Amino acid sequence: MTGIASLAIALALPPTASADPASWNGEYAITFIVGPKGGTSMAAGQPEQQHTEIYGFQSSCASGKCTATITSGPPPSNPTVPQPVQFTWDGSSWTQASDFQWQCMMPDATIQWNPAHAEVRYTPQADGTLAGRMHTEISSGACQGTVDMNMTAERA
Template sequence: MPARRAHHVLASATLVAAACVCADGTAQAAPPDWSGRYTVVTFASDKLGTSIAARQPEPDFSGQYTFSTSCVGTCVATATDGPAPSNPTIPHPPRYTWDGRQWVFNYNWQWECFRGADVPTEYAAARSLVFYAPTADGTMYGTWRTEILEGLCKGTVIMPVAAYPA
């Protein structure tokens, strides 16, 4: 799905969720459940931001994961049975927390800053916030926002993401 469509659907889902308020003033929502097999896509070809990394060409990437949700106090969806990240500093398995509207994964890691062919990669402290908002058909759309805190790639990188039931 093109990123523009993903952003439009996400905005629409947010508006629908905000409008779903009952007469007594409380929102009525089913308990969150992100369980089952999903194809997760990161639209890296549509990235933007202030970092030079946001301007470096990169293909979209995806993987299939099995998610399971556990709600003991807070609801947490854990992605298992899928490919490990290529960067070992990204927490694995990812655990997304339900915030009442969307699934959120917030973490610190080391960004691999590409500085050119035959130049060693520079690792830089970074923090990311990833969120997925569910839609009526079970698909989720969101954003992966990374703030690179130091080095040549210092700045932000923002990429649209989606999770499609497999």
């Protein structure tokens, strides 16, 4: 599994479709690699299978700030992804940013670890699902460049 899928698994959690969009509680099915990946990194062109995982999360709001934390689901396959994963409500989307080491798959199937920064955004849709996008900037190494991946989330 490349760095994109392992980080996205760790980062992907959507809010509930309710009157209070800053409430994000329960279990959601997150589908990764919705459509082709994009970007300038060689990793953007490497094949990955679309897959779905179930994640649970819990939110809280205090002092005007709402956060949602992953509380259950499969662990990330990339051990450098910071834990726990926590999203912040920005008024229109749940957002999360992290620094980690990208698992860069080399042509000989070995892994090269490259420093990376990812930003994830889940935006509630009218049908109650969430549209997700992860933008990763890999700052050096064989996979240097950007990788963009779309995701979706719906109540499990």
